[in-house]
Amino acid sequence: MPQTLTIGAVLTAEELAERLAETATQALIDEARLSPKPGLVDSRSSGAHQDLTLDLMVRSARSLTSTFYLLALHSWQRPADIALRQEVGRLGRAGEAQMMAETGGVNTHRGAIWAMGLLVSAVAMQPERLLPQSIAQRAAKIAALPDAFSPKKFSKGSHAVQRYQVPGAREEAQSGFPHIIDRALPQLHHSRARGASESESQVDALLAVMTTLADTCVLSRGGLPALDAMHQGARAVLQAGGVSTMAGKQLLRHLERRMLADNTSPGGAADLLAATLFLDRVSVV
Numbered sequence: 001m002p003q004t005l006t007i008g009a010v011l012t013a014e015e016l017a018e019r020l021a022e023t024a025t026q027a028l029i030d031e032a033r034l035s036p037k038p039g040l041v042d043s044r045s046s047g048a049h050q051d052l053t054l055d056l057m058v059r060s061a062r063s064l065t066s067t068f069y070l071l072a073l074h075s076w077q078r079p080a081d082i083a084l085r086q087e088v089g090r091l092g093r094a095g096e097a098q099m100m101a102e103t104g105g106v107n108t109h110r111g112a113i114w115a116m117g118l119l120v121s122a123v124a125m126q127p128e129r130l131l132p133q134s135i136a137q138r139a140a141k142i143a144a145l146p147d148a149f150s151p152k153k154f155s156k157g158s159h160a161v162q163r164y165q166v167p168g169a170r171e172e173a174q175s176g177f178p179h180i181i182d183r184a185l186p187q188l189h190h191s192r193a194r195g196a197s198e199s200e201s202q203v204d205a206l207l208a209v210m211t212t213l214a215d216t217c218v219l220s221r222g223g224l225p226a227l228d229a230m231h232q233g234a235r236a237v238l239q240a241g242g243v244s245t246m247a248g249k250q251l252l253r254h255l256e257r258r259m260l261a262d263n264t265s266p267g268g269a270a271d272l273l274a275a276t277l278f279l280d281r282v283s284v285v
């Protein structure tokens, strides 16, 4: 079973921040190593990516520990207001710059900093209220507030959101991470309960996100046909009983071939899986 972090009332702000930063970093590393993931970097290969490797993903994740630490420390027992939104935005952008310095300018974890950063902050705001749904709701409140210092620069994600009129990373957070709360976490628990191994359960959770997410990484590279293929392929695996079954394994290979042929990778779904592992480990249910 995965390690669970139980946060008692006795932790100082620094102790909590340290534990949250370690848990968030480990969740990113576990996501990167988890195999087999279609199109994504995993322990087998770089998937559909030319500029990413597992080693780079792991180094990038480790470079973010100090960012998560500061996010937790500065969010400790604070309400969701504009001052906190601006602080979180400043720390998130500094973390992104640190990540880019570590990777030589390659985007390894931009989406992950956004989702995980908000959730780390949300835990520290009220460390005694740790149900996944209440953490996600607090994160949503911060995400919905305006950040006057946010640079209005072009990104592939925002371009896809406008072109295809879909919700992207920003909207997923603002609506309380429905793909984590309603899809990934229930699937993770369901697959474990059915006797799937821990890594099979995590792949099933990734697939649950992939059944409906408007992943702007997939849209940017492959458009609507590639996104449809991902949704249908992920559904087929889960309908067959998930990746612990022979039929599920075969359908996953089929989905992987299709995504590699389309040159697509579900980077948004991967970010949400890492955030799911984080919530699973910090929550006291």
Ligand SMILES: CC(C)(COP(=O)(O)OP(=O)(O)OC[C@H]1O[C@@H](n2cnc3c(N)ncnc32)[C@H](O)[C@@H]1O)[C@@H](O)C(=O)NCCC(=O)NCCS
Residues within 6 Å of the ligand: 088, 089, 090, 091, 092, 093, 110, 111, 112, 113, 114, 115, 117, 118, 147, 150, 154, 155, 156, 157, 158, 159, 161, 167, 168, 169, 170, 172, 213, 214, 215, 216, 217, 267, 268, 269, 271, 272
């Ligand atoms: C909101 C973010 C993700 C920017 O989004 P944008 O629409 O500009 O797209 P961008 O291409 O930069 O990033 C999108 C990333 O999100 C992930 N993603 C893609 N689709 C989705 C989706 N539907 N749901 C969730 N995540 C997704 C992918 O990994 C992708 O790489 C974020 O980078 C941002 O605004 N950061 C500013 C710093 C900040 O405020 N930080 C606070 C929290 S620490």
Ligand SMILES: Nc1ncnc2c1ncn2[C@@H]1O[C@H](COP(=O)(O)OP(=O)(O)OP(=O)(O)O)[C@@H](O)[C@H]1O
Residues within 6 Å of the ligand: 031, 032, 040, 041, 042, 049, 052, 057, 106, 107, 108, 109, 110, 111, 112, 113, 156, 217, 220, 221, 265, 266, 267, 268, 270, 271
């Ligand atoms: N295991 C993983 N493999 C690949 N991407 C991942 C993984 N985990 C998370 N991601 C997310 O996917 C995003 C990278 O996607 P992508 O490579 O499509 O972005 P890009 O560099 O902006 O675009 P492109 O590579 O199409 O030029 C990152 O923001 C990261 O958060």
